[in-house]
Amino acid sequence: MALRYAILISLHEEAATGYEITKKFDQGMGFFWQASHQQIYLELKKMSDLGLVEFQHIEQDSKPDKKLYQITSQGIQALKDWLIQPVKTQTIKDSLLMKLYAGPLGSAQHLLDEVLRIKQEHVELLETFHAIEQEWFQNIDQQPLPYQYIYYTLRNGIHYVQSWLAWSEEVIPFLEKQAGAATR
Amino acid sequence: MALRYAILISLHEEAATGYEITKKFDQGMGFFWQASHQQIYLELKKMSDLGLVEFQHIEQDSKPDKKLYQITSQGIQALKDWLIQPVKTQTIKDSLLMKLYAGPLGSAQHLLDEVLRIKQEHVELLETFHAIEQEWFQNIDQQPLPYQYIYYTLRNGIHYVQSWLAWSEEVIPFLEKQAGAATR
DNA sequence: AAAATCATGTAAGCAGTTACATGATTAC
DNA sequence: GTAATCATGTAACTGCTTACATGATTTT
Numbered sequence: 166m167a168l169r170y171a172i173l174i175s176l177h178e179e180a181a182t183g184y185e186i187t188k189k190f191d192q193g194m195g196f197f198w199q200a201s202h203q204q205i206y207l208e209l210k211k212m213s214d215l216g217l218v219e220f221q222h223i224e225q226d227s228k229p230d231k232k233l234y235q236i237t238s239q240g241i242q243a244l245k246d247w248l249i250q251p252v253k254t255q256t257i258k259d260s261l262l263m264k265l266y267a268g269p270l271g272s273a274q275h276l277l278d279e280v281l282r283i284k285q286e287h288v289e290l291l292e293t294f295h296a297i298e299q300e301w302f303q304n305i306d307q308q309p310l311p312y313q314y315i316y317y318t319l320r321n322g323i324h325y326v327q328s329w330l331a332w333s334e335e336v337i338p339f340l341e342k343q344a345g346a347a348t349r
Numbered sequence: 350m351a352l353r354y355a356i357l358i359s360l361h362e363e364a365a366t367g368y369e370i371t372k373k374f375d376q377g378m379g380f381f382w383q384a385s386h387q388q389i390y391l392e393l394k395k396m397s398d399l400g401l402v403e404f405q406h407i408e409q410d411s412k413p414d415k416k417l418y419q420i421t422s423q424g425i426q427a428l429k430d431w432l433i434q435p436v437k438t439q440t441i442k443d444s445l446l447m448k449l450y451a452g453p454l455g456s457a458q459h460l461l462d463e464v465l466r467i468k469q470e471h472v473e474l475l476e477t478f479h480a481i482e483q484e485w486f487q488n489i490d491q492q493p494l495p496y497q498y499i500y501y502t503l504r505n506g507i508h509y510v511q512s513w514l515a516w517s518e519e520v521i522p523f524l525e526k527q528a529g530a531a532t533r
Numbered sequence: 534a535a536a537a538t539c540a541t542g543t544a545a546g547c548a549g550t551t552a553c554a555t556g557a558t559t560a561c
Numbered sequence: 562g563t564a565a566t567c568a569t570g571t572a573a574c575t576g577c578t579t580a581c582a583t584g585a586t587t588t589t
Binding site for chain 4: 534535536537538539541542544545546548549552553554555556557558559560
Binding site: 167170171174177194196197198199244245248249251252253254255256257258259260261262263264265266267268269270271272275279282283286310311313314315317318320321324325327328329331332335336339343 | 351354355358361378380381382383428429432433435436437438439440441442443444445446447448449450451452453454455456459463466467470494495497498499501502504505508509511512513515516519520523527
């Protein structure tokens, strides 16, 4: 049900089409919530039936028609109600850790390759996060309040990625040793 | 589908009943994979139909009958095949971050309470992890190889929890300031 | 007396993924 | 000519959660 509120938060910032919301989920919000266009279109329809959002048909030439959605006062209330619900503690579901746990039954070389690949992705993600921090969030306590809140979601991402990288520095030497031992 | 392989890994360690596997998921493996008893019983049945596991009926007096499951050679092969599949990069779905992103629309005090609550859970989890590390994984490079692999899944957990705690040290002062400003 | 432990399951429903479907326009 | 962008949707399926169901034994 959290997808519903992610969409409402997005529409509370500004009215948008399903297509535009989908793109937003690939960027900023995408760090802590993901959704496909199928899911988003379906949820928008449900929310429209419930009166949480409403839309205008916009005809375009040289481009397909679109539906511009905006949040209703009912939608704002539903969002506010949700914001004060307690959250469930996050659980981790990580199949890489499961494969590591299985240990010698698998291939150390394969695990090493996977860790290196994901490490590379995380290195790039960290660079992206740092670039965003530099560009958008300098002198954070002088920025508008909504920016300050968003800044801390970014900081969460930075800490998360850094912890993964720190761990990979521990596990890589171990896996290298195991992969080496297997081929000897 | 990863649940299937989590169960197979568990059964590869030792034969067990659905009930025992459920308990295992509340401990060690539970850090990186969770499953309810309903899901586990259902999956065991499917796997039994597929020949990946087999079971013996065991009658007990003063306790309900049980089914002791063990992995078959087919199951071991399926597990090995799965272990060398590439993993998808983990995505984060965290509704607390979403609520933080929504910022001034919500209540800073509520967010603060939630962060403090989850921080407390993480502090306790870190203590548990450190205790396990002390008790089971001292002189790690002299331990049996399967233990060494499992050790690195524990290390992942420690890094993860620590990064969350480090982040909470950043966000708590900010939320305290906002909560204070709102009541003044 | 109440709650926890042992032990297994069914059924309904929701959330999310994957596949399928269309079609014009614009950029490479 | 091929691929990407704009823009929306349906349908089938899988994975998971929540609720319901039973019942003896043991611990508090």
